[in-house]
Amino acid sequence: MPWCTRREIREVSDQAQKIHDDIHRGHLLIHAHAHAGGTTVAVGTYLHRGGKSVYLHGENHLRQIADTFDSPAQALLAFEKVHAAERRPGQAPLTDTEREAIAARSVFDVTTAKSALVPAKPETVPIYLADAGDHDALLDTFLDAHREFEKWCTWSDDTTHAIHESQTLRIEHVHETSAYETAWTVAAYETPVSERMWVLTATGATPAPLLRDLLTHLADGEGWDTALGAPVNEKMVTAATQPLSSAGWKHTVDGRWIRWTSSDGNAGIQFDAFAAQHPSQNQATWTIWAGTSPDQGRPSWSITVSPQTPSSLLASLSEFLAHKTGTRQDQPRLRPAGSGGHRRPLRWPLTLTSNHGSGAT
Template sequence: MPWCTRSEIREVSNEAQKIHDDIRHGQLLIHAHAHDGHTTVAVGTYLGRNGKSVYLHGEDHLRQVADTFDSPAGALLAFEKVHRAEMRPGPAPLTDTERAAAQTRTPLALTAAKPEPARPETQTVPAYLANADDHDALLDTFLDAHGAWEKWRTFSDDTTHAIHESQTLRIERVHEAHPRETAWTVAAYETPVSDRMWHLTATGTTPAPVLQTLLHHLADGDRWDTAIGSPITDKTVTAATKPLTDAGWQHTVDGRWLRWTNASQDAGVQFDAFAAQNPNSPLATWTVWAGPSINQPTWAACASVYTPANLLADLAEELAHGTGTRPARAAQDRHTKESVSSLPAAPIQGPSTRPRH
């Protein structure tokens, strides 16, 4: 930038740093990137109800917003028109400068050898009481086994995006989410540039067997549907909850809420009839949960109105009949630990209200 004054150089660099920080902290979601022959270009959307979509040009301290759009669909169409041949989904790989900066933030690994801790005894428990295990390892195993999915990391490495080759089904995994906040978001689209059709979220404490059931369903391309949903009916609700009914779970009606709970009242599924009749509402139509109560769950998964009934039925089947493992003492003391947990009480996180791309 030899033609710029000192203050102009500072202004350009500050703007580039802000863009970098927005990407790193997950405030700016990058949909696709390309190389125009000289530098990296990208298209993304700022998260939030009124988030704008932007066309980015340049790398490191020269990155800048070159254009803005009213919607993600418009931004993607314009980007694809210019960069169709070079266009790739997700953010671009880290530059040398960004990689070096990330490495400086990584604490030095401890070199002292430590004895391996004794493995605690485990016992088999219902799936909804099982350990969460390593969610990142679950996602990596899923991606390694299914070549139709491609993995993308954000600049800050605190979020992973997994995108199906059709680009109509996407997974977002937030690695350092608060245990009671959304750590997983699955979203389906009718086309790569259409509005979101349905979505499902899960908290960071969701048991491994439940997540494995979800991922297994997503791996079966003949079973998930990204077509425009139809109004939900009694038949849809019956199909989604049949495994719970067959297992004898208690069915109650409380105003607009239909609930199915197990005998010990520490796991269940809730259907919100009001949310089902208002598809644009941020409220969750379906909530799958376990813990002291639905208002203070140990973990929860929330789904929007058009979430496929067969996916919900798979999760219900896992709740009713699935099993997993957890340390024996933790299983025995779970009620005591939950009552004195240092985690602050928080409302159930409904489906993501982020922009639909």
């Protein structure tokens, strides 16, 4: 890639590494491959990302997605038209670079096997600093305990819906999201066919105990039938945040924003007085976060809530944040054999072993 800048080389190699990892982890299923123009081409389908099918071109650090298709059948048909004579089923044989990467990594795998693993010790922390836990297991447990909710899955199994028997409360959980993406959406309706009354979202790193409390509160049926159009007033705000005030969280007002911040500064709740005056738009009136506040960067996790969400639900979340604790698991460390110190585990990407390009990879 002599015509590429160093930055462009890194970008191409990074994309190739992601494709390699997706194949290795079983996220990208390769249907067929062929050799064409001195390189390898292949066609496959992602088992996530909406199940899209892709046409891959190139090898090692030059592999890239050259085209996408709506279905495996469409992708295979297009692949067959161009590469019928060279087409072979399944993945292509390993390249020399891939074999060299495996051999290099195996040396460190042996070292790791001989090392003593220092057990991770769980630490008790405020609930807003706790680990995310297993959200999928949390939803399964909830559905087993609350038969009034019916489970529905999308065709690709990327998303699970839990719908109350009344059809007026719907919970959506998107699997395999990042820590910062929306993983949960809860929506309430006045009737099964009416406009949405309120909506709540939570990102992928939200602590599971906090979500468990939220789902339990909803299952108890406490006030999700908020009257459509009811304005948010001072009494409702006070009721929703009383646990925080009682726990000594710092209360500040900055224009349209009213905030309550934990004493350690690692969590907070923000109320947007302007958005609260537009309940029909389902804007994020409340924001709950941990880590960096939303106005300063990207929080570790966040929950957003629209205006008409019941104050009893918000008060329950406030109570949990103010008084509950959870556990945070430190990452296990490796102690090399014959040494009293520690070393960080090494990751050997495929692109590091390539001899092509300008060496920027």
